[in-house]
Amino acid sequence: MHEQVDETDVYFLSKTPSMKLKPAISGLLLSMLLSIASLQSRGQSYYFAFDYQQYTEMQGHYLILNDPFDDTLFTNVPIGFNYRFAGRSWNELHISSNGQIFFGDDPSHFDTLFTMLPFGADLYGDVMNHIPSISYDFGGCAGAFMMKIQFSDCSMKGGSDNDYVNFQIWLYESNGAFEFHYGPSHVDNISNCFDGNGGPRIGSLSQVNSSGQVLSSLFLNGFPFAPDTTSAGQSVYLDGLPEDGQFYYFEPLFTTGSAEDPESQSRPYLIRNQDGNSTLFINPASSGKVNISLTDASGREFLRMDKPVSVGMNEIGIRTDNLAPGIYVIRVLGGVDTRIVRFVVL
Numbered sequence: 563m564h565e566q567v568d569e570t571d572v573y574f575l576s577k578t579p580s581m582k583l584k585p586a587i588s589g590l591l592l593s594m595l596l597s598i599a600s601l602q603s604r605g606q607s608y609y610f611a612f613d614y615q616q617y618t619e620m621q622g623h624y625l626i627l628n629d630p631f632d633d634t635l636f637t638n639v640p641i642g643f644n645y646r647f648a649g650r651s652w653n654e655l656h657i658s659s660n661g662q663i664f665f666g667d668d669p670s671h672f673d674t675l676f677t678m679l680p681f682g683a684d685l686y687g688d689v690m691n692h693i694p695s696i697s698y699d700f701g702g703c704a705g706a707f708m709m710k711i712q713f714s715d716c717s718m719k720g721g722s723d724n725d726y727v728n729f730q731i732w733l734y735e736s737n738g739a740f741e742f743h744y745g746p747s748h749v750d751n752i753s754n755c756f757d758g759n760g761g762p763r764i765g766s767l768s769q770v771n772s773s774g775q776v777l778s779s780l781f782l783n784g785f786p787f788a789p790d791t792t793s794a795g796q797s798v799y800l801d802g803l804p805e806d807g808q809f810y811y812f813e814p815l816f817t818t819g820s821a822e823d824p825e826s827q828s829r830p831y832l833i834r835n836q837d838g839n840s841t842l843f844i845n846p847a848s849s850g851k852v853n854i855s856l857t858d859a860s861g862r863e864f865l866r867m868d869k870p871v872s873v874g875m876n877e878i879g880i881r882t883d884n885l886a887p888g889i890y891v892i893r894v895l896g897g898v899d900t901r902i903v904r905f906v907v908l
Contacts, residue, residue: 608780609813609833610791617728617745617807620712623699627659631687631694632719634659642700643707646738646814648676648768657696660685661713661762663731675768679781680731680742682763683756686719692726706889706906707735718755725749727803736889736906739813740766744804752803761786761800764810782810830894832903838883842903844876844894852896856880859889871896882907 626636636657644651656664661681687694692715702708710732717725728745765781781798782789830844849872856865885907892903
């Protein structure tokens with residue numbers, strides 16, 4: 563028997579009291595907080611969720627800019643781990659002072675452009691009584707590292723001297739998820755700062771060809787406190803600014819094969835349900851019985867069961883709503899192979 567290295571990683575939003583809904587959306591059903599957003603990039607789709615938690619400035623970070631700026635690009639910034647985005651693995655990225663994150667060898671080559679837009683706007687550095695900066699830092703542990711990128715006290719070109727915005731990008735090693743966190747902000751004239759629109763562009767896009775055509779995209783639209791997702795294109799804007807403490811969470815689902823990862827369709831994967839529990843998906847090549855176990859990082863077992871499976875996709879319910887924060891591993895043993903699904907509860 564051997565344990566295969568290929569893994570599927572899943573991140574769960576914390577249900578701790580630190581994540582409280584704002585009164586404006588406290589009456590919404592949980593089913594309205596979670597949705598599946600499609601990004602047609604190598605068969606990839608995303609879970610999208612939004613919530614509020616206290617915005618915290620980074621401490622002891624790597625400062626790469628602490629001066630007024632406009633259209634500055636910082637290249638070859640280390641991620642600190644192999645991060646999967648848009649079906650590829652990256653170990654470095656590029657940061658634009660205009661609130662964008664680029665992956666790829668050269669952000670100027672549109673045919674190899676992979677982009678996150680946590681705050682798509684024409685940011686600028688002249689802010690009254692504020693010092694704009696861009697910085698980054700790392701955290702976590704092996705298998706669950708994360709990178710944070712922080713934009714502090716940035717204004718908008720065309721805005722007033724009193725404008726400022728603060729936001730962060732969080733990248734998760736464990737499953738390729740990313741989050742956009744928003745801190746205090748103030749903009750006197752939103753229309754002037756966002757090309758006549760009601761707010762910033764927020765989302766991601768990939769595979770832009772040399773003519774500038776967007777081949778795949780995922781953007782937020784509607785009100786910032788409860789946005790929808792769309793793949794209509796990069797000219798989609800929110801209707802207002804995200805509030806202090808707002809964050810948006812994107813979790814990739816690797817449910818189909820790709821040219822880079824042709825065996826991914828046969829791997830087990832886990833998705834969360836609206837009741838806080840999860841469904842394990844198994845796609846075996848032959849019928850039989852599998853043994854399923856759920857343990858934490860120390861090996862303490864929380865679940866073990868045998869389940870019959872047939873050829874094709876099988877769905878097996880897994881209870882995860884009672885797990886404390888930490889790293890967990892589901893092992894699926896069938897025949898001589900063990901497959902791993904690792905996830906993190908924060």
